[in-house]
Amino acid sequence: MYLEVTDTQDEPDVLEVFYSDQTDQMTFTAYRGDIPLEVVEWAVTLAKERLIPTARR
Template structure:
């Protein structure tokens, strides 16, 4: 999935992480998403979602979009979607 904000293209991919026992949404900048700027991880153990930022000054609108996509696409418990 791709989004554009103020001329910058952002993409994400969703994957499973067996070693951490959960799923993640990796946010990248550029049309190829090669530069990872954030990760949203959902733990199947704790049922919690965490955010790790790899780029300072990430626009709030972009982070909100990524979190919304993560809530829709990851195996998130219903309590997190309230």
């Protein structure tokens, strides 16, 4: 499962947070170097809330 952030539908991805239910690990990939910290923090928080199954939090 993953969550991705884009500027618009036509633009490439800005970042991606991936959660593997097989390994129970979350990874973060930044596709740009100029992502505001607030956007990174928001995406990681949202991914933790929505991607990790409730029993594993």
